[in-house]
Amino acid sequence: MLKFRRKILQASAGLLLAGPLFSQRHALAQTPACDDSPTPRQIEGPYYTPQTPRRSNLIDGLPGQRLLLEGRVLSADCKPVANAIVDLWSCDSEGVYDNTGFKLRGHQVTDAQGKFRFETLVPGAYGNSSFRRTPHLHVKVQAPAAPLLTTQLYFPDEPLNQRDSFFNPALLVKLQQSGQQAKLASFDFVVPVQAKG
Ligand SMILES: [Fe+2]
Numbered sequence: 001m002l003k004f005r006r007k008i009l010q011a012s013a014g015l016l017l018a019g020p021l022f023s024q025r026h027a028l029a030q031t032p033a034c035d036d037s038p039t040p041r042q043i044e045g046p047y048y049t050p051q052t053p054r055r056s057n058l059i060d061g062l063p064g065q066r067l068l069l070e071g072r073v074l075s076a077d078c079k080p081v082a083n084a085i086v087d088l089w090s091c092d093s094e095g096v097y098d099n100t101g102f103k104l105r106g107h108q109v110t111d112a113q114g115k116f117r118f119e120t121l122v123p124g125a126y127g128n129s130s131f132r133r134t135p136h137l138h139v140k141v142q143a144p145a146a147p148l149l150t151t152q153l154y155f156p157d158e159p160l161n162q163r164d165s166f167f168n169p170a171l172l173v174k175l176q177q178s179g180q181q182a183k184l185a186s187f188d189f190v191v192p193v194q195a196k197g
Helices: 002-030 159-163
Strands: 066-075 085-089 105-109 115-121 136-142 149-154 174-178 182-186 189-191
Touching: 085 115, 105 115, 136 189, 149 189
Parallel strands: 066 182, 066 189
Antiparallel strands: 066 115, 085 105, 085 136, 136 149, 174 182
16 A cells, blocks of 8 residues: 555656646647748848858858858748758858858758758857947748749847847747757748649
């Protein structure tokens, strides 16, 4: 009997511990995969270089805080878009763009689940006292049969966001983890096409 009661107590304690986690999972399950708003467009800026290499690691040995950015390209009805080109470019940790080569530049092609994944560096802020850009990533997404989407992504933990006139909270990445060495972030692009199937 004592053994049985101990087992019941252990089971109850387990449920108590699992409670918050279960609630979180339940809450996550209620969150839709995406809403039907296409990702907002933003200006290309002056530093785009075409014909980037197809690769996932853009770092090329540069120093700085690493950034792992992953996500999906989704149609307006939240279905994965395969074979979309996601072209990413940014400045380095000091706010400097490589305008002669392809450092911190590259593109990926989404897989059958619409997924892409980049390893790059967290970009620095740049500008001067009258015009300052908060840290951001530039992106072009070319999904099959969709207009080209040119936009920028931002980080939620940047104090300069509110002082940058380009900043749009709809373009914030979701930070999964943030440490001194690395950030892990995600973003899903929604493009105005209807996926097949
Ligand atoms: Fe920029």
